[in-house]
Amino acid sequence: MVVDDNPFNLETLKLMIKQQFNIDVVKAANGEQAVKVFREKNIDHKKTCISSCKFPFYDLIFMDLNMPVLDGYQATEQIIALQKDQEHKCSIVALTAYQNKEALDRCTDIGMQEVLNKPAKSDAISQVIQKYCNLLKAV
Numbered sequence: 001m002v003v004d005d006n007p008f009n010l011e012t013l014k015l016m017i018k019q020q021f022n023i024d025v026v027k028a029a030n031g032e033q034a035v036k037v038f039r040e041k042n043i044d045h046k047k048t049c050i051s052s053c054k055f056p057f058y059d060l061i062f063m064d065l066n067m068p069v070l071d072g073y074q075a076t077e078q079i080i081a082l083q084k085d086q087e088h089k090c091s092i093v094a095l096t097a098y099q100n101k102e103a104l105d106r107c108t109d110i111g112m113q114e115v116l117n118k119p120a121k122s123d124a125i126s127q128v129i130q131k132y133c134n135l136l137k138a139v
């Protein structure tokens with residue numbers, strides 16, 4: 001999933017991931033939308049996947065930090081809370097223009113796996129996907 005309040009950023013990243021990995025990502029325009037979509041899919045996934053279901057429905061979320069309604073920090077905290085009983089959790093990677101150490105440290109403090117600077121370079125995106133996408137590892 002890609003979460004960003006800027007439609008251009010959303011579309012750019014979606015295309016980049018489609019071209020490189022042929023993965024169709026889901027887009028969310030703010031943190032609230034991201035939590036809503038995540039919650040629904042996670043509930044369905046648990047219902048239909050019984051005990052053999054090892055991996056989370058979403059392997060990876062690219063999360064903008066500065067967004068209206070619910071920002072990237074709040075959305076991340078809520079998404080992590082939704083998975084507290086799960087062994088395998090969705091990885092969350094921040095994508096941000098913020099440069100100050102405080103903002104970046106807060107990302108790892110609340111449980112994000114990594115922080116990437118905007119504009120995201122295709123190499124960096126690619127590395128993160130290969131590292132956290134269980135779908136690709138399974139192939």
Ligand SMILES: [Mg+2]
Nearest residue numbers: 005064066067
């Ligand atoms: Mg933003």
